[in-house]
Amino acid sequence: MENQKTGISRREFMRRAGLTAAGAGGVLLAESALIRGMTLFAAPKPPPAGQVPLPGNKIPQFIDPLPVLDLNPQSTTGIPTVVAGANELVLNMHTFKANIMPSTWAAANPGYTGTWTFGYRVNEATAPGTVETNVGPVIVASRGTPTQIRYVNNLEASANTIHWRDWTDQTLHSAFHQAKDAMMPIPADAQAHYDGPVLAVPHLHGGEVPAVVDGGPEAWFASDVPGNAAITKDKGPAYYSKAGAAANECIYTYPNSQEAAPLWFHDHLLGGTRLNATFGGLAGAYALIDPNLTLPAGLHPVGLKRGETIDYLIPLVIQDRMFDTNGQLLMPNVGVNPEHPYWVPEFVGDTIIVNGKVWPYLAVEQKRYRFFLINGSNSRAYDMFLQDTTSGIKGPRMWVIATDGGYLDAPVLIDPNANGQQIKAGQQTSLMMMPGERYEIIVDFADPVWRGLLAARGIRFPLNLTLRNTAPTVNGNPKASTEGRIMQFRVSTVAPATDTSYDPASGIALRPPMVRLAGVAQAKTRFLTLNEIVGAGGPLEALVNNTKWSGLRHGMGGGPPEPIPGSTFVAPNWLTELPNEGDTEIWEIANMTMDSHPIHLHAVQFQLLSRQPFDMKAFMAAYDMAFPGGMFMPGHGPPLPYSPDLDGYDAVLQGNKWGGNPDYTNFLLGQPTPPLAYEAGWKDTVIMRMGEITRIAVRWAPQDVPAGTSGSFPFDPAAGNGVYVWHCHITDHEDNEMMRPDQIQPKTGATRDFEIGTDF
CATH class of the missing domain: 2.60.40.420 (Cupredoxins -  blue copper proteins)
Known part of the structure; x- marks a missing residue:
């Protein structure tokens, strides 16, 4: 069938490449016969040896609460949160266990004591015991006040970190051949996994920073653990640090000179970002606020202000994973072409995790909440809206207040119940995010428009709500019962109190008008x-x-x-x-x-x-x-x-x-x-x-x-x-x-x- 937008069919795409008669033995095409295309063969790949896949539909949903911010920087129960100031922060990269799997599943599998993962920990020289989430920390930084971070690489590549051990591919142009000072691909090791220490480099995604502290792919440095004998270099060609860093460290100072924005930081290793960051867990949020920015009443620089001390800002780091029957991370590692024996073109998991928990729930009041959304998946997009779990009625509405780079001029409505005429006029019914994108949204769990719709249809209130996902992947549309669900919201039965926080439905501007580049003369x-x-x-x-x-x-x-x-x-x-x-x-x-x-x-x-x-x-x-x-x-x-x-x-x-x-x-x-x-x-x-x-x-x-x-x-x-x-x-x-x-x-x-x- 021809694609109506591109004018090119799958058959034509393959014909132009000479893909009409590839032999059963996987005969390689000459370079002149290669094409640009898509993931043509998306069948599930075998798991690494010794791992038995645990299907996502066998994992209980909405069992455990969503991990939220905890102002204890060393928290083991929530997301460690730290307010940056004049003092240097120390972020230690560690290998440790987190209770990613649902507690009821863990109880039925007594051998499970946590999932081995990577993560950042604040001022912890040694790895923690089992924690509730590996996501984080969340760093709150202020515009105009630089933040200095000492990143320490204490990561261990061992039998516990299966995803690292069995998914490195030395045929890719990567830091692995740089560490071995070898040509790419490494001829003697082409079919072997990298066997040296874990390499890493932190990147402030969205940061307006000097290039040498941007954390580029070739600025990596090795962990100071056994395995260094396998490499001849412990730093990448672009490595940089402020003076005073140890061999397994880098010191980056961020100027925080840009506008307030929902940034994040994650590993950016050349040839290994998928291993360290989006799958392995080296990622955290960086909320850059501007104390001097005039915001509308009831909208706090960090969250929705309720009184003097409580901020209702909740990050939602949305990812997909696969697990084995032991509750450990599982990555298919059989490539689709022999040139790259372990590289999979697009990893798609069958299980959704939010803030490091499999299908969590969040108990909410009948009030407005502000969420900081990050798509931290390898390749999966999310097309999201809220829906009543029981009746299937969509809603409440969402309001987008900020994009990757900061506040919008005014809130933008996402109305899943918009009619055809409204949709034709441009009204969006869902929020689409691909990997790396961030948005801040406000959801009113007492949304009067939504409540009126429920009442008109005789539906009770309050409700359990599901954050739904309808974005397709290379494997087709998500299964409604698994990948089509992200998390659950449990709305309190308590009657709504007066909510004095900022109401996006008011239409009040969020900020002075942003600088617009449309129509500006270009160089x-x-x-x-x-x-x-x-x-x-x-x-x-x-x-x-x-x-x-x-x-x-x-x-x-x-x-x-x-x-x-x-x-x-x-x-x-x-x-x-x-x-x-x-x-x-x-x-x-x-x-x-x-x-x-x-x-x-x-x-x-x-x-x-x-x-x-x-x-x-x-x-x-x-x-x-x-x-x-x-x-x-x-x-x-x-x-x-x-x-x-x-x-x-x-x-x-x-x-x-x-x-x-x-x-x-x-x-x-x-x-x-x-x-x-x-x-x-x-x-x-x-x-x-x-x-x-x-x-x-x-x-x-x-x-x-x-x-x-x-x-x-x-x-x-x-x-x-x-x-x-x-x-x-x-x-x-x-x-x-x-x-x-x-x-x-x-x-x-x-x-x-x-x-x-x-x-x-």
Whole structure:
């Protein structure tokens, strides 16, 4: 069947790649026959040896309460929470056990004493005993007050951490070959798992920080535990720390100069982010508040203020997992192609966990609550709304108040009961999130509109509510009884009291109007692509602008690897995206895969301008013809000269844009669509759908610099020759080449008050 949006069918997609007769023995395709595509073969993969899968439908639901904030930094029962100040914080990365599985399941399986996992712990030099959740901590930082964190890598790779032991893949371009100072892939170890100490690097996702403390993929450092004999280097080529760090540490100081925003931090290891962060557990929230920002009455910088001491802010870190019959993490580790024996293109679990608990519940009053949502999954998207568990009636409504980069100008309504006319007018009925995205929402569990709907239908109140998910994965639509459920809310029977917190239904503005970049003159427009390379068994790797992480491609005529023409060497890679500090650029990105990708840019927040379908079949034909010999060349980089200063650049053919790709104008379909109302704020991660051109405005400067002006950061963004990255936040993709380094070129003469070697 032909996809009506892209104009290309699965059969045509395979035919163009020569995939009509792959042998039963898994014959590999020649590189010229590889294609961009989707996860064509999504059948469940075998578990690691010795593990028996525990189906998600065999795990009890809504048994244990949701872990919430605990102001005890060493809490073992809640999410450790710390208010950052002038003193240095110490975050220890440890291997420990957490009670992820439901207590009734644990009681029926007396051998279960917790699930082995990774996690950050505050000021704990030794690993804790069994805790209730490995999620966290939550750090509350204030704008204008820098936060210094000493990250200590005490992670252990042992028989307990099965996901690390059995899922590392040394055929990926990764930190593993860097630690062994070996070429990639490691020929002698291609079929073996990495056997050295755990490597890690923390990244402040969404942070406006100097590149050297951004926590990039090559800034890793090794744990100081047995296993170091297996490696020859204990630090990555981009490692940096403020003075005073031990061998297994780095010290990062964040300026906290940006607008208030719901940030998070997680591991970002090259080739191992899916292992350490989204599956392993190295992730926490970073709530950056602005005490000087005027908010409407009843809306506190951290939460919804009720009295003098209570803040009703509740983080919801939503993830999916698989478990074995012992209650331990299980990761399928049989690759779809022999080139990558253990890499799975998109991990999808059959069990949902929130804040480190399998299908928890939260008891709520008939009041308003503020939630900080983080999609921390490997690849799963969540399309969410609330629903009465018993009657199936949808609601109450949700109000989005903040995006990745901070507050919206005004709340945006999500109404699951909107009628057809309202939907046609743009009313959203659910909230869609892909990995890496964050939103803050307010839910009124005494929503008068919803209560009126219930009364009209004769439905009792209060109710048990389910947070539902309807987003499909590579395996199809979620099963309503398992992956279609995220958590439960149990509404109190107590009659509602007066709620003096901020009511988003009032329409009162959340903040002074944010700076808008639409219509601002741009220094340049880049037209880039998303590509997926597929072999006989399915995806081999995914790329941005058909370019590998290193910026190298196969030499013409079988010669040695050579850099993409026009790229600049910033050790150890070749870079093509080198924006100037203060410039506003338009990035137009064509998704030529058959999957959606959450694309994330480090260093800055940007704004989504529009999405527009294009004739993917026809454009791909023109794209292929632009390559030497008229045939697509995987990993070759763009087919045409990247920038106007290069020989052979054709302004007409390339639409006068940077990026090295043929102009798409004649292949556009329909009209551009604006961002969804809840996307119309500052974003650092945005969904780019298949068969669409997504346009974003990227200003390489602080958010609050007035529109139409340049501006500069309070720090040199390239100090220490540091680089940032941009990538897909499906961690399985970014671990296998769908990521590129970039460097902001600092503005000459800019005033800096946050200096390398002194402040960071």
